[in-house]
Amino acid sequence: MDGHPRPEAMQDGDYAPLRLHVPEPKGRPGDAPDFSHIDFGEAGAVGRPALDVDAKGTDSYAEALIRVLDDEGRAHGEWADAVSAEEAKTALRAMIRTRAFDARMMRAQRQGKTSFYIQCLGEEAIAVGQAMALRQGDMHFPTYRQQGILFVNGVDPEAMMNQIYSNEKDPLQGKQLPVLYSFKDAGYYTISGNLGTQYPQAVGWAMASAIKGDTKVAAAWIGDGATAEGDWHTGMVFASVYKPPVILNVVNNQWAISSFQGIAGGMSATFARRALGYGIPALRVDGNDLLAVLAVSKFAAERTRRGLGPLAIEFLSYRGGAHSTSDDPSKYRPADEGEKWPLGDPIARLRQHLILEGYLSEEEAAEIEEAATTEMREAELRAEENGLVHDGQGASAKYMFEGVYETPPGRLREQRQEAGY
């Protein structure tokens, strides 16, 4: 043996014993909500970078929140005039419909009409705002919490409910868990139950757009928790290398089932900042402010469609409800944390703004809400008539054998026969 005389392992006391650092949220059940660690800044304070800004140019943007609406409902700053009153009203309507749909389905779940549902309470502005900034032919690669896209892009709520009820009219013929929709014509990619997998897929889709010399844009979506998956990184690496037209969204609603964003690394740096390390510029946005969301999304769409490279966006929000109908958040976070979220409710804020500015009357607003409730109630009545899988009226068993391949191989045909379909 030969070599450098290595120092022996030293005595205890030489260095203090190490301890594992396990991040804890500010509040647990029974505690008062505490958001004092977050610097929200002021509406209007953060301006617009150049369309071709690079990662270093967004250093401060990766921290400070882009906000347009203040607490009173006034719009401020450079991003304020990116959204017309007409657009804002369209958005309000889509957000209200999204919430009405969610409410109806939460009720349906309680009534045993479906075993499972996921709402997006408090996050409606994010999906709705970005969907409005994209155009036909573009493609979202959503998670289960971007149903707002569907209400922007003209999908019939009854079709969604048929999917949830897994009945004969379900566009997916009963194959998928409720809410794991696929609506290609609405620019809505088939949702996976496996977190994160859609991130590199979105980047690949955008690469295809560039390879074909098209001008279509992809929107990748992921939650704060799921950014820990390897797939988030591989998507970012591909985006960093080939610079395809993709918007790399992270919806930071601060919770991943029972674990808070610190368990995903969110207390060590913002998720927006993580993109900078790939040389991808990043903006951080108040996700409960439709005007900010839509303005920034337009910027992102324009940048990527112009071939100026990918852009990352972190939407800061708060998961207003339980993770899903299988979850009970009162077991792990203060019950009133959502109500105390300083950035408020996205629908209430936009409504207040439109009324304040005189673009909308209280009556019109009430009408929109009323109409949405009616629409969803009626859609649900129709969907229910098509059957509920839990009443034994699910999509036929024969569909199970279809669509595994374009042409079923012999053994699958045999099995189908054996099964009697």
Add this chain to the structure above:
Amino acid sequence: MDGHPRPEAMQDGDYAPLRLHVPEPKGRPGDAPDFSHIDFGEAGAVGRPALDVDAKGTDSYAEALIRVLDDEGRAHGEWADAVSAEEAKTALRAMIRTRAFDARMMRAQRQGKTSFYIQCLGEEAIAVGQAMALRQGDMHFPTYRQQGILFVNGVDPEAMMNQIYSNEKDPLQGKQLPVLYSFKDAGYYTISGNLGTQYPQAVGWAMASAIKGDTKVAAAWIGDGATAEGDWHTGMVFASVYKPPVILNVVNNQWAISSFQGIAGGMSATFARRALGYGIPALRVDGNDLLAVLAVSKFAAERTRRGLGPLAIEFLSYRGGAHSTSDDPSKYRPADEGEKWPLGDPIARLRQHLILEGYLSEEEAAEIEEAATTEMREAELRAEENGLVHDGQGASAKYMFEGVYETPPGRLREQRQEAGY
């Protein structure tokens, strides 16, 4: 159908057709080497941050190179006095022995004594420098290009050669591909042939040190190319969350077999910068400057062992030889790129420095080289006597059935019998 009237997909010409961006290296075979895109800075220009510096505090460090030795062999700046003359001489000797070993094994491969070898030509300072900064009980999670660690930590070259020759004296009993060593007592974790997997493992090992209240430090190692793997990210996320005592090294030798660092995202941002997005401070170091490597590694060891959290280090270097003996780099990069690498050869630079400062004479230096050559020649003669797998003198087939589990299950015992061992 109902919803926001989405703009139709627009006409060609509305936006210019997109194009896929595929990064290309500055030079290909036949071109003149060109490193003008890299800013090397000046020796001594980058100082020492505080031991408990946070990620933001290392913003500029993630870009500018920490260098100590200048082109003439003089040491400069705040990092210069971290390494004693004695240590520098020890390092020189380990580096020279590393290179002598490599040379001997490259020759052995040409002679057909082994089918495979990987040298670390030009990167010797990195592994040697960091190994000297750690102490007994710490653990490296190396790739196949950190054999320098073994020459610091007292491993017998003959044992390494027996592994390469896969003979009866091979400590791994012929189970592993040449160079995928395991030397636990030397703080050298079993190397995987699968890139990147050791990164989260290193972090987990460091977490265990913290869980047990020990003071041991882990060193994670990865190449520029392999940082694209999901495992690199999952390791970083765990490090970001639990802040265990781990040094997160990236050896950027600018090539990954035939693909240059741009294909790993290296043209979009430095690899050091990528760590900042996880809230992990990062330093960037001239990997061909032993004094810089060892000084920074000492800093890293001290910081992590004090419980101040992980530190990332990017070592900038150049892969001096072929990827492995199966590779021919003249097919994809300028033949003389390595010679023109502005940061030079780490052994020549350290040698020059020690002679310049009068710590070493030309004769002593020649003696060290001579001794290393002799040592490796003699070790190889001994190893060869133990047999070469390619001469049919590999480790016995019976070992194949051992070590699958602590206790072999019945069917494996049956198979061993069937095979006749």
Add this chain to the structure above:
Amino acid sequence: MSQTKSNTRAANMIEAIRDGHDVAMERDENVVVFGEDVGYFGGVFRCTHGLQEKYGTSRVFDAPITESGIVGAAIGMAAYGLKPCVEIQFADYIFPAYDQITQEAARIRYRSNGEFTCPLVIRTPTGGGIFGGQTHSQSPEAIFTHVSGLKTVIPSTPYDAKGMLIAAIEDPDPVIFLEPKRLYNGPFDGQHDKPLVPWSKHEDGKIPEGHYTVPLGKAETRRAGSEVTILAYGTMVYVAETAAEQAGVDAEIIDLRSLIPLDLEAIEESVKKTGRCVVVHEATLTGGFGGELAALIQERCFYHLEAPVKRVAGWDTPYPHAQEWAYLPGPDRVGRALKEVMTG
């Protein structure tokens, strides 16, 4: 049951698993537990509930949502000398960790020639029957049983769950510990339109207090019989029991419990006696573990077989949502197979 049941208490499978953790952690301070939602909250199925409070955040903690990271970190901890027991929230999410499990955990001992080892338990809820669709229902055992260096086990009672979990944690090698989630609350027999008997009302719903182990590698004969051998594991054990009863066949029902190592002796002995065999599993037929079982049986019991070994399994399709009861093998399908081999 291989042990006496003195000092037993009623427990469902979740409580049994929680208790298994508790006993193992109490005895060995090197046992650490982590995974998504397993810390403060105690796991989405509550299998680690209360452990963080008892053992602290250094030994029981939430992990980031990266299954490869969880397993990768656990491998490093095991190399250090700890005994990590990690949870993958659903077996459907184990695939991102497939590389770390099969190329690393399974190979550490071998490739280092014993210098490093990997005593690691990966617990994960498996199987269908909960209307979970493709991503909450799959049974991936066959992609692990093909990997040398791994053990793959699957208990079907609270007693076995606790005893096998302790045995797995004490095992010196990596163990894939599959928990048939449809059995957490009671012995589901595939009759989805009948009310579930809770474990508290079932004879197997009792666990001894404190430490005991159920050895990995031993099958359990659930019912002795003479006409046909049924090999099953997980939920299919109860499906097989009901099917045999309904079909009126005197079946010997073997709960394999441990797929690797496999209790070949018990299998051979039974099939040589009955001369007939039906293998039942939830996973997709083609390439499933049933193929290995059928292959082994015809190799070893060829001259005793009166009929071909028959496999009843999930169809060769992804796991569907609405068609769950047409997909998951139930007593009817198993009964038909029993009749077929009896006349075959």
Add this chain to the structure above:
Amino acid sequence: MSQTKSNTRAANMIEAIRDGHDVAMERDENVVVFGEDVGYFGGVFRCTHGLQEKYGTSRVFDAPITESGIVGAAIGMAAYGLKPCVEIQFADYIFPAYDQITQEAARIRYRSNGEFTCPLVIRTPTGGGIFGGQTHSQSPEAIFTHVSGLKTVIPSTPYDAKGMLIAAIEDPDPVIFLEPKRLYNGPFDGQHDKPLVPWSKHEDGKIPEGHYTVPLGKAETRRAGSEVTILAYGTMVYVAETAAEQAGVDAEIIDLRSLIPLDLEAIEESVKKTGRCVVVHEATLTGGFGGELAALIQERCFYHLEAPVKRVAGWDTPYPHAQEWAYLPGPDRVGRALKEVMTG
């Protein structure tokens, strides 16, 4: 061979694969090719050499070292309408992509009920015999054949390699395309101490010019025989040929070529004729595809079998380095198995 060989030229398997790419890319501009080192350099085995120069960097390019990213991006491209054909440098490195392959590529059509599809080819060199140790030698076919929605194929001649690659690229569903790397340069029969016959000297070393396909799902009878059926694929086809010759057994040797879909008709017909069967593969025995084959054969040919179906396979250990020739099934082991089933 299923097609005439007019206008043929000599080619080894690498050249055949390169040519298959070329033909497919020429005919369909939606075909794109990428992977680690496949662009400028043309792949570490040179299977994509010259393609970037011919088709440009938008259609042939180097990829970052992330197998899950490569497959994930390819899935997105396929959803867009492209036909990606990606290379995983060694089958031993396909595991990080296992989630994207099995839970995504294989499931896109099903879960979207046909709205999105995934016409994707994943090429990867498989198998041993090159002294590559654990991480350059494995044969992971069985972890794909268990996954509904995937096709898994493995050619064993230059002719099949080109024709099947074109068929795979034109296929509307994801195909795992395994290339027995030990056959790239010649038909290796396991006799490692004898010189290798290069393809240029072998009758199968010829490929037609231009476009042709070898359909996926059809086996190829390499040798007609009456005494025993040998099922093999990849390198084991040549091992089987030599073994049968050396053992002096009149074996019918079937090269499966396509594991999923499987040519069950050809298998059944042959085994019913010979009454005996030996299955040979390189992968670890337990849980290997041989189990599925043996299970199927005893199910379908039970009353024709004179002896149990015998499997010859890699041992249940990781793939070793020094012990390669004791691990990889060679003519001796296959010959012993042939004798055993003949007397069995």
